[in-house]
Amino acid sequence: MYRYDEFDRDFVNQRVTQFEDQVRRRMSGELTEDEFKPLRLMNGLYLQLHAYMLRVAIPYGTLNATQMRKLAHIARTYDRGYGHFTTRQNVQFNWPKLSDTPQILRELADVEMHAIQTSGNCIRNVTSDQFAGAAADEFADPRVYAEILRQWSSLHPEFLFLPRKFKIAITGAEQDRAAVxxxxIGLQLTRNEDGEIGFxxxxxxxxxxxxxxxxKVRDFLPENDLLAYSEAIxxxxxxxxxxxxxxxxxxxxxxHETGLEELKQDIETEFEATKNGILNLPNEEVVRINEYFAPPSFDALPKISTELEAAKREDRDLALFSSRNLHAHKAEGYTSVTISLKPIGGAPGDATADQMDVIADLAERFGHNELRVTHEQNLVLPHVKLQDVPTVFKILKANDLADSNAGLITDMxxxxxxxxxxxxxxxxxxIAQEISKRFEAVKRQNEIGDLKLKISGCINACGxxxxGHIGILGVDRKGEELYQITLGGSADQNTSIGKIIGRGFPEAEITDAVETVVDTYLANRLDEEESFIDAYRRLGDQPFKDALYGA
Ligand code: HEM
Ligand code: SF4
Structure with missing residues (x-):
């Protein structure tokens, strides 16, 4: 976990004091909304359709139980009893009163959290793999570098007024779970022939x-050039x-406009001028930050837990949960548990204050006090003993948090x-709620298997x-809400942009259209092993077009 020093603490508190005064001046009419806008955006406060919205940073999606309880307290005291976890591993409160926002920020500062650089044309929260430091397929912990980048990019005087916002993501595993x-800037940790770490x-x-x-601009950027090269870009x-x-x-x-080769050359020229200066990352610094992320002391446990295996035989729901929501851990006898925030018919990514408290308790009791937010809007307990999974599952179930749908069509x-x-x-x-209800049957969801469905309400593509393997985009055609389907998108190591399949569908028809796409896949896949995206890549869009619009 990151650690604040005295400077961080002082700075964040000073910021809150300044913001308090800015809000006071807005409320008294001394500042107009236009004058207030750049000030509030420096502190993560947006104005939405009906109310202000506060976006709070969760560095690379990592938080502890105390911080989660604070989020629960804020949701309960200052909002409508829930918070919304986002695709950039942050949390948003949708209904805070303007007059309460300084106090919210004050309380967040008490637990080393803030909303700085969660909006505006600056470098935003660096995101990473939700299973960082835990995943069996990881060869280096990306949080170390995400933290180094966070320290470099926080209040970097040169980069607070960029042409537009700037997002960085980093992964350290074979499977890219951070959509880099x-x-x-997307960073994929790697090793060269000499076994040295780079990107x-x-x-x-x-x-x-x-x-x-x-x-791709570099096949291998040495570790100690990370900051100088990022600065050059x-x-x-x-x-x-x-x-x-x-x-x-x-x-x-x-x-796109400059051309990759020319831009690469510009970056390299800038990099040459600075690479041996103060931005060169000394090994001691990497070692120091590594210590922040030292793994918890894992017990020596057998690879397979007889307790869990026996409990699975007794309880089909637990067996199902284990098959979908557990992720292989690097320590034997441990697992990472995904807590789905996608209940059937719910709003994706929302958690109530009570649920947040329960999850904080679970992190303390069973998870070495660690929690993660995923870019797919779920939460994770990264380090849980396999033998504790039955109890964790029971508690999740009692709090409507045990949906066994990680990676399935309803996990959208x-x-x-x-x-x-x-x-x-x-x-x-x-639309998400209706599709989720249509595919409610657990057996059917599992028959369909891995499928990523993603929905945006306009071309800005926040969703x-x-x-998405199946993407849905809301468009406005002469006052009518229509939904366009794209197929074949993917955000993993084989990233691709989905293709628009044809004319859009009105709300009353979009769920049927999604079902037609899914049924076409089921009818055409080679076997159960062939996932939706693999089948689409083999078949192309014709069978789907024929099924949707007639041959
Ligand atoms: C409701 C208020 C919101 C507004 C007004 C808004 C506005 C925008 C705009 C204008 C863009 C396009 C920026 C660009 O391409 O330069 C964008 C992109 C994006 N937003 Fe939002 N957004 C909102 C909520 C959210 C939420 C709740 C999330 C997370 C769940 C989110 C995540 C993203 C992501 C991931 C991108 C896009 C990807 C990219 O930068 O390439 N946004 N948003
Ligand atoms: S995709 Fe469009 S509708 Fe959806 S949150 Fe972003 S800006 Fe709003």
């Missing part, structure tokens, strides 16, 4: 109205990124859409529809 190729670097990935897969972007048109301001457009991402968002063309949450 759809970020402005594959991608630049210019992104979603929004012009989706692009990141382009940011400098080139800050200097040449477009400021004349906000729709063309992201680095992906710069990559959806943006807030027209229910909250002023930019929306269409509603997202009701990642471009990289």
């Amino acid at each position: 190729q759809v970020h402005d 594959v670097v991608f630049v210019g990935g992104g979603l929004g109205r012009t989706p692009m897969v990141g382009r 940011l400098r080139v972007y800050n200097r040449y990124g477009r400021r004349d048109n906000k729709y063309k301001a992201r680095i992906k457009i710069l990559v 991402i959806a943006c807030p859409g027209l229910d909250y968002c002023a930019l929306a063309n269409a509603r997202s949450i009701p 990642h529809h471009h990289v």
Whole structure:
């Protein structure tokens, strides 16, 4: 876990004091909303369709029980009893009163949390693998580098007014669970032939109205060049990124318009000038930060827990939960437990204050006081003994948190859409709820297997529809809400942007259309082992088009 020093604590508290005064001046009418806007955006406070929304940073999705309890307390005391976990591993409160926001930030500062750089044209929360430090397929812990990048990018004086927001993601495992190729900078930890640690670097990935897969600019960036190289990329972007048109301001457009080779050259020139300066990352610093993330002291346990295996034989629900929501851990006898925030008919990513308290208790009792937020809007207990899974499951079940749907069709991402968002063309949450109800049957969901369905209420793509195996995009056609389907997107190590399959469907028909797509897959797959995305890649879109629109 990251650690605050005296400087961090002082700084965050000073920020709260300044914000208190800014809110006071807004409330007294001394500041207009327009004057207040840049000030509130420095502190994660957005204005949505009906109310203010506060986005709180959760560094690389990691938090402890005390912090989770504080989020529960805020949801209960200052909001409507729930919080919303987001695709960038943060949490949002949708209904805070403006007058309460300084106090909320004050209370967050008590537990080393804040909302700085969660909005605006700056470097945002660095995101990572939710199973970091735990996953069996990991070869280096990405949190160490995410933390180094966080320290470098927090209040970096040169990069607080970039042409547009800037997002960095990092993964250290074979399976990319952090969607690095759809970020402005994507980092994949790797080792060279001498066994030294470094990074594959991608630049210019992104979603929004012009989706692009990141382009590789380095096959191997040595560990100690991480900051100098990142700084070089940011400098080139800050200097040449477009400021004349906000729709063309992201680095992906710069990559596209300049050409990869020329841009790479610009980055390398900048890098040459700075690489041996103060940004060179000394080994001692990496070692020091590594200590923050030292693994908890795991007990020596057998690889297979006889207790869990026996309990699974007795309880089919537990067996199902174990087959979907447990992830292989690097320590024998341990597992990572995904807590689904996708109950059938619920709003994806929402958790009530009571649920947050329960989850905090579980982290303390069974999970070495650690919790993670996933970019798919779920929560994770990263280090749980296999033998404790039956008890954890029982407690989750008693609190409506035991949906065994991790990675299945009902485990979908959806943006807030027209229910909250002023930019929306269409509603997202009701569509997610209807699809989830249609596919409620557990047996059917498991028969369909791994399937990522993602829904956005407009082209800004907060719901990642471009990289859903099935994506749904809300569009407005002459006042009517229509939903367009894209197929074949993916955000893992084989990232691809989905293809629009044809004309959109009205709300009354979109769930049927999704069902038609799923049935077409089931009828055409080679066998149960062939996943939706593999089948789509083999078949192309024709069978799906024929089924949806007639041959
Ligand atoms: C309701 C208020 C929201 C507004 C007004 C809003 C606005 C936007 C806009 C304008 C973009 C496009 C930016 C660009 O391409 O340069 C965007 C992208 C994005 N937003 Fe939101 N958003 C909202 C809520 C959310 C929520 C709740 C989440 C997470 C669950 C989210 C996650 C994202 C992500 C992941 C992207 C896109 C990817 C990228 O940057 O390439 N947004 N948002
Ligand atoms: S995708 Fe559009 S509708 Fe959905 S939250 Fe983002 S801006 Fe709003």
